[in-house]
Amino acid sequence: MLKSYFTYFGQTFYRIRLFMRLLLNKGFIFFVIVGAFFSHPYAKSQDLTEIRIKAISGLKYDLPRFAVKPGTKVKIIFENSDEMAHNLVFTLPGKREEIVGLANNLGGSGPSMNFIPESEAILASIKVLNPDAKEEIVFTVPNEEGIYPYVCTYPGHGFIMFGAMYVTTKALPPLETDQNVPESQREKQEVGKASPHPYPLTYPIIYRTFLPDCGPAGIAVALNKKVSYSWDAGKCMFRYAWKDGFLDNSEQWQAKGKELSIIVGEVFYKPTLGFPFRLDNSENEPEVKFMGYRLENGFPKFNYKMGKALVNEFIQPFEDPNGIGYSVQFEVSDLDNTLIYIADKSNDKMEVSSDKGKWEGNKLYLTPEEGKNFKVYYKEIGTNHHAGH
Numbered sequence: 219m220l221k222s223y224f225t226y227f228g229q230t231f232y233r234i235r236l237f238m239r240l241l242l243n244k245g246f247i248f249f250v251i252v253g254a255f256f257s258h259p260y261a262k263s264q265d266l267t268e269i270r271i272k273a274i275s276g277l278k279y280d281l282p283r284f285a286v287k288p289g290t291k292v293k294i295i296f297e298n299s300d301e302m303a304h305n306l307v308f309t310l311p312g313k314r315e316e317i318v319g320l321a322n323n324l325g326g327s328g329p330s331m332n333f334i335p336e337s338e339a340i341l342a343s344i345k346v347l348n349p350d351a352k353e354e355i356v357f358t359v360p361n362e363e364g365i366y367p368y369v370c371t372y373p374g375h376g377f378i379m380f381g382a383m384y385v386t387t388k389a390l391p392p393l394e395t396d397q398n399v400p401e402s403q404r405e406k407q408e409v410g411k412a413s414p415h416p417y418p419l420t421y422p423i424i425y426r427t428f429l430p431d432c433g434p435a436g437i438a439v440a441l442n443k444k445v446s447y448s449w450d451a452g453k454c455m456f457r458y459a460w461k462d463g464f465l466d467n468s469e470q471w472q473a474k475g476k477e478l479s480i481i482v483g484e485v486f487y488k489p490t491l492g493f494p495f496r497l498d499n500s501e502n503e504p505e506v507k508f509m510g511y512r513l514e515n516g517f518p519k520f521n522y523k524m525g526k527a528l529v530n531e532f533i534q535p536f537e538d539p540n541g542i543g544y545s546v547q548f549e550v551s552d553l554d555n556t557l558i559y560i561a562d563k564s565n566d567k568m569e570v571s572s573d574k575g576k577w578e579g580n581k582l583y584l585t586p587e588e589g590k591n592f593k594v595y596y597k598e599i600g601t602n603h604h605a606g607h
Contacts, residue, residue, distance in 0.1 A: 265291075267286055267290050269294050270297070271294060271368075271381070272299045273297070275300050275301065277370075279380075279381045283382040283384060283390070283399050284381075285385075285386055288360065288363055290359050293354055296344045296352065296355075298349055299350070302349070303372055305332055305333060305334060305345055305346040306343065306369075307340060308383060309339050309367050309368070310341060311364040311367075313367070315376075317340060321334065322512060322518075323511070333371045341357070343355075359383070360385060364385055364386075365384055366383040367381070368380065368383055373426045374426025374437065382398040422516045422517050425467070429478060429479055430479075431448075431457060432450050433451075433452035435450060435451035436448055436451070439533070441533070445543065445544055446459065447459040447544065454506040454524070455506075456546070458485050460484055460486060486567070491560055495557065505525060506524050509528075517533070519531070528552055529549070529550050530547075531547075532546070534547070542598040543596050546595075548589070548592055548594070553586035553589050555586065557583075557585075558581055558582070558583055558584075559581070561580050561581075561594065568596060568597070570594065570595070572594045573593045582594070
C-alpha cells in the first residue's frame, strides 16, 4: 500500500515537471512577444480615461483644460453644480465660435435641440442639464493632435464659458499665458471683494439673465463703457437703456437664478408704449416670434418674425465715445404696405430721429422700400453727436 502511494505521487510530480518544461520551451517566445507589444511606449491603452467637468457659478467650468493622448478613449462625466442650465459641447480645433454662432441662430427650435446645432464640427456633446443634474458620454478622441475646445452653447454663455481639451503628447503651456482658456481662469484672483463679473469686461458684453422690468427671456448688452441696454427676447423688443455701468449678477448667481440682476448705472431711456411696430395701418400689435440672434463685430443682431414679415434689429453705440445714446438699424422684409414705427418721445431729455421715412408726432411712416433698411437714432440731449436727420 505504501509503495503504491509513492508511485502515484512520483508519477504526478513527473507530469508537472514535463508540463513546465513544455511551457518554457514552446511558450516562452510567445509570452515575450506579447509582453513586449503591450509594454511598447507608443501602444494605445484600452483603458477608459475618466474626466470630470463641473459647471460652476460665474459662467465657468471648474476644469478649464485637460490633456489626453491621441486616440484615447475617454468618459466625460458632466455635472451642473451651477444654478443655471448648461450644456457641454466638444468641437474641432478653431470651431468654438462658429458653433456658438450656429446655436444662437437656432431660434425657436433651440430648446428642443438643447441649443446644440447640427454640425460636422461637433466632436461630442452632452445635452442641457438643469441644476444638480449629471450626465456622461464616452468617445474616442481623434488621432490628430490639436486643441479641441469645449463650450456651453446655451444662449449668452458660449463666448465666456469654455475650456480646452489638449490632444497631445507634449507639455501644456503655462496656464497664465494659455489663450485657449477664459482669461478669468488664467490668473489667481486678488484677495478682496470679487468682481460681480466672471471675466474681465471687454466690450461689447452679452448676458442672458433675469432683468428688472423685463420678461424671463431678458438679454443685457453693454455696447461700451457708457451705454448698455435690455432686450426682451420673449416680446422681441427693446426695454430700456442705461449709462455709466453694466450689471451686478452676484446675488442672482448665489440665489439659484431666482434673483434679478442689478442694474449698475442710471436708466436714461425707457419707452412705455409697448411693441414699436404696426403693420397695414392696424392699431393692434402684430404677433411676434423670436428667431435668435447672430453676432456682427461682437454686437448681437436680433432676428424675429412680425406677422409674415422678417425683422433684423441691430443696436450699435454712437461712434463718438463721449456721446450718450445709440442707433437701431432695422431690416424688415416681406412688407406689403406702410410700416409704422412708434417711438416714445415723452422723455424731453431724449432726441429721436431717423434716416428715412416721415414722422407724424411720435410715429414714423415708412414705405415697404424704406422699411427694408432704415435707422432710428436715440440721443440724450446735451451730448455731442450728430444723429442723422
